[in-house]
Amino acid sequence: xxxxxxxxxxxxxxxxxxxxxxxxxxxxxxxxxxxxxxxxxxxxxxxxxxxxxxxxxxxxxxxxxxxxxxxxxxxxxxxxxxxxxxxxxxxxxxxxxxxxxxxxxxxxxxxxxxxxxxxxxxxxxxxxxxxxxxxxxxxxxxxxxxxxxxxxxxxxxxxxxxxxxxxxxxxxxxxxxxxxxxxxxxxxxxxxxxxxxxxxxxxxxxxxxxxxxxxxxxxxxxxxxxxxxxxxxxxxxxxxxxxxxxxxxxxxxxxxxxxxxxxxxxxxxxxxxxxxxxxxxxxxxxxxxxxxxxxxxxxxxxxxxxxxxxxxxxxxxxxxxxxxxxxxxxxxxxxxxxxxxxxxxxxxxxxxxxxxxxxxxxxxxxxxxxxxxxxxxxxxxxxxxxxxxxxxxxxxxxxxxxxxxxxxxxxxxxxxxxxxxxxxxxxxxxxxxxxxxxxxxxxxxxxxxxxxxxxxxxxxxxxxxxxxxxxxxxxxxxxxxxxxx
Amino acid sequence: xxxxxxxxxxxxxxxxxxxxxxxxxxxxxxxxxxxxxxxxxxxxxxxxxxxxxxxxxxxxxxxxxxxxxxxxxxxxxxxxxxxxxxxxxxxxxxxxxxxxxxxxxxxxxxxxxxxxxxxxxxxxxxxxxxxxxxxxxxxxxxxxxxxxxxxxxxxxxxxxxxxxxxxxxxxxxxxxxxxxxxxxxxxxxxxxxxxxxxxxxxxxxxxxxxxxxxxxxxxxxxxxxxxxxxxxxxxxxxxxxxxxxxxxxxxxxxxxxxxxxxxxxxxxxxxxxxxxxxxxxxxxxxxxxxxxxxxxxxxxxxxxxxxxxxxxxxxxxxxxxxxxxxxxxxxxxxxxxxxxxxxxxxxxxxxxxxxxxxxxxxxxxxxxxxxxxxxxxxxxxxxxxxxxxxxxxxxxxxxxxxxxxxxxxxxxxxxxxxxxxxxxxxxxxxxxxxxxxxxxxxxxxxxxxxxxxxxxxxxxxxxxxxxxxxxxxxxxxxxxxxxxx
Numbered sequence: 001x002x003x004x005x006x007x008x009x010x011x012x013x014x015x016x017x018x019x020x021x022x023x024x025x026x027x028x029x030x031x032x033x034x035x036x037x038x039x040x041x042x043x044x045x046x047x048x049x050x051x052x053x054x055x056x057x058x059x060x061x062x063x064x065x066x067x068x069x070x071x072x073x074x075x076x077x078x079x080x081x082x083x084x085x086x087x088x089x090x091x092x093x094x095x096x097x098x099x100x101x102x103x104x105x106x107x108x109x110x111x112x113x114x115x116x117x118x119x120x121x122x123x124x125x126x127x128x129x130x131x132x133x134x135x136x137x138x139x140x141x142x143x144x145x146x147x148x149x150x151x152x153x154x155x156x157x158x159x160x161x162x163x164x165x166x167x168x169x170x171x172x173x174x175x176x177x178x179x180x181x182x183x184x185x186x187x188x189x190x191x192x193x194x195x196x197x198x199x200x201x202x203x204x205x206x207x208x209x210x211x212x213x214x215x216x217x218x219x220x221x222x223x224x225x226x227x228x229x230x231x232x233x234x235x236x237x238x239x240x241x242x243x244x245x246x247x248x249x250x251x252x253x254x255x256x257x258x259x260x261x262x263x264x265x266x267x268x269x270x271x272x273x274x275x276x277x278x279x280x281x282x283x284x285x286x287x288x289x290x291x292x293x294x295x296x297x298x299x300x301x302x303x304x305x306x307x308x309x310x311x312x313x314x315x316x317x318x319x320x321x322x323x324x325x326x327x328x329x330x331x332x333x334x335x336x337x338x339x340x341x342x343x344x345x346x347x348x349x350x351x352x353x354x355x356x357x358x359x360x361x362x363x364x365x366x367x368x369x370x371x372x373x374x375x376x377x378x379x380x381x382x383x384x385x386x387x388x389x390x391x392x393x394x395x396x397x398x399x400x401x402x403x404x405x406x407x408x409x410x411x412x413x414x415x416x417x418x419x420x421x422x423x424x425x426x427x428x429x430x431x432x433x434x435x436x437x438x439x440x441x442x443x444x445x446x447x448x449x450x451x452x453x454x455x456x457x458x459x460x461x462x463x464x465x466x467x468x469x470x471x472x473x474x475x476x477x478x479x480x481x482x483x484x485x
Numbered sequence: 486x487x488x489x490x491x492x493x494x495x496x497x498x499x500x501x502x503x504x505x506x507x508x509x510x511x512x513x514x515x516x517x518x519x520x521x522x523x524x525x526x527x528x529x530x531x532x533x534x535x536x537x538x539x540x541x542x543x544x545x546x547x548x549x550x551x552x553x554x555x556x557x558x559x560x561x562x563x564x565x566x567x568x569x570x571x572x573x574x575x576x577x578x579x580x581x582x583x584x585x586x587x588x589x590x591x592x593x594x595x596x597x598x599x600x601x602x603x604x605x606x607x608x609x610x611x612x613x614x615x616x617x618x619x620x621x622x623x624x625x626x627x628x629x630x631x632x633x634x635x636x637x638x639x640x641x642x643x644x645x646x647x648x649x650x651x652x653x654x655x656x657x658x659x660x661x662x663x664x665x666x667x668x669x670x671x672x673x674x675x676x677x678x679x680x681x682x683x684x685x686x687x688x689x690x691x692x693x694x695x696x697x698x699x700x701x702x703x704x705x706x707x708x709x710x711x712x713x714x715x716x717x718x719x720x721x722x723x724x725x726x727x728x729x730x731x732x733x734x735x736x737x738x739x740x741x742x743x744x745x746x747x748x749x750x751x752x753x754x755x756x757x758x759x760x761x762x763x764x765x766x767x768x769x770x771x772x773x774x775x776x777x778x779x780x781x782x783x784x785x786x787x788x789x790x791x792x793x794x795x796x797x798x799x800x801x802x803x804x805x806x807x808x809x810x811x812x813x814x815x816x817x818x819x820x821x822x823x824x825x826x827x828x829x830x831x832x833x834x835x836x837x838x839x840x841x842x843x844x845x846x847x848x849x850x851x852x853x854x855x856x857x858x859x860x861x862x863x864x865x866x867x868x869x870x871x872x873x874x875x876x877x878x879x880x881x882x883x884x885x886x887x888x889x890x891x892x893x894x895x896x897x898x899x900x901x902x903x904x905x906x907x908x909x910x911x912x913x914x915x916x917x918x919x920x921x922x923x924x925x926x927x928x929x930x931x932x933x934x935x936x937x938x939x940x941x942x943x944x945x946x947x948x949x950x951x952x953x954x955x956x957x958x959x960x961x962x963x964x965x966x967x968x969x970x
Binding site: 014015016020023024027028030031063064067068069070082084085086137142143146149150153154166183186197198199201202205227230231234281282283286287289290311312313315316321338339340341342359361362363364365366367368369370371 | 499500501505508509512513515516548549552553554555567569570571622627628631634635638639651668671682683684686687690712715716719766767768771772774775796797798800801806823824825826827844846847848849850851852853854855856
């Protein structure tokens, strides 16, 4: 048979109370068929003696098991495993079961997974990381944000207000955005046109799921922001790629396609396209608006990088033009403040926003209302504007500094067009230097494109000293590769 | 023709610089076909005079328009609208266009939207709100959380660590959860089995999308948590309802269905089922595990309410049993800390978690890494445990207090079974008192069920005084309805 010393494993050092450890052990033995329905358990006195513990502890365990119907206690007689539990065949107790694989078919193809990178391993493995364009969180007014956050929670004004309307975003933030987007982007909207999301990606996902299905066609740039393509693919829609040149996505090519095929949506990144950093020209913007009217397609305008334009004011969004309600405008604060602050927004016609809010509720009830209201305060008090001004100046100068470094140290090996804004330079390597072999040794480059033999050099997150170091390491790797050729 | 005074509207009080207001006005006139390609603009001197502004302001506006290719400046001759812009038919400029409706077919049926409630209107309209079971945020250790949060951002240790691995959740939090879930739930897992989400809802959505498609069948309780049903519906799967009685979902009925039909997943809420508050009995838990093995279906175990069980320790999760990798276990901290703190988790086999992480990345890059690490600290330092102990005691006593109030004041009108845990009582009204007419006057009830003529009375968020007031108002409304009958 078995001994209760083997069934019940006690760890005196554990933070789990001993009586609960006993209960858990007996439950596991019942669940594994070792203790069968009807089996009499030892008396509390007997089990206490076997386990060298106090009798009261065993009684507590039995009471717990009794309350949860695992056992039946017949006072002054005995305790026995409940007869109501289905009879099980004994099984080997395998503590690792939960780590076994899910055995059935899943809805995602496995190859998507391989594109994922274990970011935590990367951070600890490499000395120098070239990101694909991130803000420098050291400049961010996070502390101002958190001061407001704390003051909001201090007030303890209770559940009534803490969680209201966060599925669409707090009214306070949406009201503040109405002014902010009018001032900065010439958008003439109401709070009903805004959905607050966890970032630009969520806005893309929600729009894709509302606009597209397996019978749809969507046009994207070639190359394009890869995670957007994944979101479109998930809807079953057909993705049609159109070349991106120095003026952005080719609108003549879009027109030619529209004449042959019903297009449901066009995805554009009008400022500092990802990955190539080009800005969509005025002529093409106008053309795209015309085509959208003529061929009745929706434009998903992902303007995540609007705020950092150096050579002039940023271009007014397509969404600010007269467009009869078929533009979904997407923006984000994660790139302005800190990638950890998950606040983005979507601007669209009211009926679209209402539907998006309903879909969003299925995915996630809402955001952090305190954080949203803290951001609203940051905007209202002009703190965000001051931060943007400071950060823009700083990134502008970092762009120029990197330009200088590249010209000085790497002119022989690379070519690029200095972008008019954004947080990264799109650098093409000479054809004899394969970009895939750059990410070696102590250097990691987060976004490479092997077709164009190019990569994104995010400069915004690095100060001058860090930029110097990064270019130095990059050059060392290039020389190394050249040497081995 | 037109006058530039009509095209260019200046608001001196606006926070937008005047030169930019001019540029925006001219862009809009070009976009609307009022200013055609090739049209000569007035000289800067002339326009300055017309608008009563300084000439330098006009020059700045023209320079901006020139940089963005809206106009061409021929020095010492004139400025003209660029010829590269497509010729447009003049259109009425309608400032309200973005508020017009999106005109094409959307992928969501519109009736889903009607189920949504405008929560912000509710908060301001009603004096007394009966929620469906929310924590009392006044008890929450939010301040401890934020202290850690601030200290994490003070360190300014840069982008390298701020945003790492938040798609799956920070390693620090997942490591802490490995211990926490072992201690509290008997789960024996590694950090690789955990995905941090924005809350239980996101875990449900992700699982549904990985497990189900339009050829699948999923079993849910009747009644069930409605937003879970919506997420299942979106996958196209067929939803099969199984009755929930005082022992939870009827497992014999599940067995009968499995014998006739391929079932892909069963969704259960084992503790304090939503909305009925019943807890799944031990016998049925065992039965469900057996059926899952026999008929190879996945169990989505939504244990969002595990931590608040009053009559005994909570039941061990199904996921803690030997289950050959087909249980997806879902939990949340939003119900423990504050609905605004959007942190939930999913425990599942590694291959499932990897796929879920990939899908989650399409929806949203990740959560707030600072907040996750702050929560990890809260757990590590025992603060969460202390909070849970305190909150459990408090909610337990509130449940009993409400029980007393209901017995004293409403015994004639209502019936209910006191739940063994959770944050709400499921109250059935006498048949002559329609529950739909309760939410009137100054009272709003968030979750009613007209089929069972019942509603959820969330007691956790209300202190004794507030409970007294709420029962008083409820009684007034009942008497009012009785009177009009």
